Amino acid sequence: MVIAPFLLATAAATAVPSPPVATPPNLLLVTLDTTRADAVGAWGASDASTPVLDRLASLGVRFTTALAPAPLTLPSHATLLTGLDPPEHGIRSNGGERLDRRVPTIAAALADAGWATAAVVGSRVLDRRFGLDHGFASYDDRMPAERIGEHGYAERDARAVTDAALVWLADQPRGTPFLLWVHYYDPHAPYTPPAGFGGSGRRAAYLGEVSFVDAELGRLLRALPGGLEDTVVVVAGDHGEALGEHGEEGHGVFLYRSTLEVPLLLAGRGLPAGVVVDRPAGLRSVASTMLRLAGLPGHELARRPALPLSVPGWGTTDGEPLYAEATLPATAYGWAPLRAVVSEGLKYIEAPRPELYDLAADPAEARDLAADRPTDAARLAELLDRRPGGAVGPAPEVDPATRAALVSLGYVDGTSANDGIDPKDGIELLAGLETATKQLRSGDTAAALRRLSALAARNPANAPLQTRLGEALLASGETEAGLAAYRRAAELQPRSEFARRNLGDAMAELGRLDDARAAYREAIDISPRWAPPWLRLADLAPDPGERAAILGRAAEVGVDSLTVYLRLAEAELDANPTASLATCRRIAELDPAAAEGALCEGRARLALGDRLRAGALLRRAAVLGRGTAVGDEAARQLEAMTAADGR
Ligand SMILES: [Zn+2]
Missing domain, CATH: 1.25.40.10 (Tetratricopeptide repeat domain)
Known part of the structure; x- marks a missing residue:
């Protein structure tokens, strides 16, 4: 087996935390979206292929039972960054709330203390408008290709995310510590791993996505300046993924282990190697732990309980109940929301018909003990009721x-x-x-x-x-x-911007264009940087001038979408080829390897009469976009140009 150099660098790590060192460490937080603990080899998946995570876990501290506070991306990430459970930080759903700037985050704490801070996220579900950018000097939530995922959020794959992270890392001056948060979204449905990852069948395809992320994590770790010697690496899943358990596919509805138990590991500077912690750990303790490892134990966020590690003076969450909530049943489906508490090996789920499980005796959570053990059920129910700000009961x-x-x-x-x-x-x-x-x-x-x-x-x-x-x-x-x-x-x-887009589409289909426009504008008001409603508004524009005006406004508000720029350049082409060329350049800035940029610039050069450069650009677009509509279009244009030249 080939061992990556970054892994060799820490092979000498000792079994006790090293003493504090003079230079502050770099911090790398990697979040694995939709990754259930048992999708990773180190957590017992025999059919997974996650050599990087497995090795990293063996070099650090692995938590066998880490629990997400919600089976949903935005609330769970808000918990990771703030150390608070959703009822406390206020982000209860995807797309519904914005993190209050007054809530302390690890990024803000570290930025104040002199760390360079950056985030690279893989999905618009973590768009900066939800406030998780607080404290990050750079928050890269660009989704240039506007690849639309299952729930309508634009996303980008692990390769693009790693590329963006590597660009940021390469720009960092030595000597200034950094916090870098990298979010990989790939394992989220639909399960479409790149060639060479995963096999046939639903679980195999899902594991293929996890495996792809694992490989990209390896690429990221190899680029870490100073490797694990200089860096504290924290890897956490944001929630799991149900693959049919309890009738659920995906995540968000239930609070069972399949969607709440996630991989969690710490490795690198100051951390012991080969430690496995079986005590339940909540993601809410990650922020406090990271600040302590950074050498900032005095920050108010660091004074909260840390992860259950045996470090003198840390104080841990040991024995404290862990909470989780599912609001999606209420916000999306109009059902009762769920809350759960895990304490002393029992899980109690508050629902119209409450449930109680003995997690050790019944790991599949198949035998509901609520009726058989009413005293236990009542004791845990009371824990939930005492939870401050916790009520999410059915609204009247x-x-x-x-x-x-x-x-x-x-x-x-x-x-x-x-x-x-x-x-x-x-x-x-x-x-x-x-x-x-x-x-x-x-x-x-x-x-x-x-x-x-x-x-x-x-x-x-x-x-x-x-x-x-x-x-x-x-x-x-x-x-x-x-x-x-x-x-x-x-x-x-x-x-929901999606509901308004859907309404707009229905109206447009029926020819009720004013109503369609109104619905698209409402979608834009909710999510200004989301390309689809802008593109549809442009489609409904009566002429190229109006179309260019709409798409120009989209570009102004920061819709970093290749399609928007491409369409804008197209609309500008006849009346103003110079402006069109400038727009094309913005595509190349977003993604230098995009065939769209070369095609766009090729057309603009052609309109400006620069046939030599136009030909080279169209050829480049045809090569970059081989096998895609963009590549075909470039080839067609090139052929037309050559034919015209031949006449
Ligand atoms: Zn997620």
Whole structure:
């Protein structure tokens, strides 16, 4: 086996924490999105291929039972950065809230103490508008290719994320310590690992994504200046991924081990090697631990309990209950939200029908003991009730007019509509929604509509269900009812840019262009740097001038999208080829290897009469984009130009 040099560098690490050193360490926080603990070899996955993580774990401290505070990306990352549970830091969902600037973060603490700080994230779900950029001097959340993931958020793959991180690292002056947070999003659905990673079948494809991230992590670690000698490396999953357990696919609904147990390891400067900690550890203790390892034990964030490591004077979370919550059942589906507490080997889940599990005797969480052990259940329920700021109980029903008024005033986030369904029952509705979607896609509109109508009667506050119902109604020719369903989906999720985009698309399809434009503008108000509604608005523009104006505004607000720049350059081409050329240059700045940039510049050069440079650029675009629509387009243009030259 070939051992990477960075790993060899720390082979001499001792079993006790080394004494504090004069120069402050670099800190590297790597978060692995959607990575369940047992997707990593070191955590017992026999079918995983994660040599870098396995080796790193053996060189540091591995936590066998680390728990996420929520099975959702944004709340969990907010916990990692603030050391607070979601009810305390206030980020309870994806896309719903913004982190208050007054909440201390590790990035702000380290920046104040002289660290250079940077973050590179792999998905728009961590867009700076949600406030996690607080304290990061550089927060790279550009998604130039606008590759759209399962839930509509733009993303970029681990290779692009590592590339961006390496560029930042290379620019750092020696002698200044840094905090670098790198977020890999790949294991999130859909599971589409690059060639050479993963096998056939759902789990194999998922593990392939994890394996790809592992390889990219290796590339990142090899580029660390000073290696593990100078750096504290923290690797944490943000939440796991259900692969059918308890009927769940993905994450967000339940609070079982598949989505809450994540890999967590620390390695590098000041850390012992080969230590395995079995005591439960919460992600909320990572921030405090990192600040202590950085030599800032006096910061208010560092005074909170650290991870359960046997370091004299640290004080740990040992024996403290760990909390988790799932708000997605309420915010997306109109069901009851869930809360859980893990204490003394038991897990209690608060739900319309509460559950209690003995985690040691029943690791699959298959035998609910709530009825058999009411005293234990009551004791844990009380822990939840004593939790400050913890209440996420079903919001009271209010009449629609009152609710609309509250929403417009910003008092409620639209999660108030609640059908009170226990997620254990709701999960079946999601399976029904999936079946109906397949029927709709295969053209069996009548069957889909029957199924969706029945589901919507049971669960009217389910936003994705309303969207699909709208689609089925429109496909059946029931225009007004269909649009009403789309509108209801948007009302149910007042902070969802996706619901507004969907409504806009439905309106545009029906030729109601003013309504479509209004819906797209609402989507833009919610998420200004998201390209799709800008592109659709541009599509609806009556002429190239208006189109260029819309796309120019998109570029101004920072929509770092190759497609937006490409379309803008196209709209500018005839009237102003010089402006078009400048726009093309911005593509090359975003991604020098993008075929789009070369194609764009080639066209602009051609319009300016510079046929020599145009030819070279189009050839470059054809090579860079070989096998893609962009490459084909470049080849076509090149051929047309050569043919014209030949005449
Ligand atoms: Zn996530």
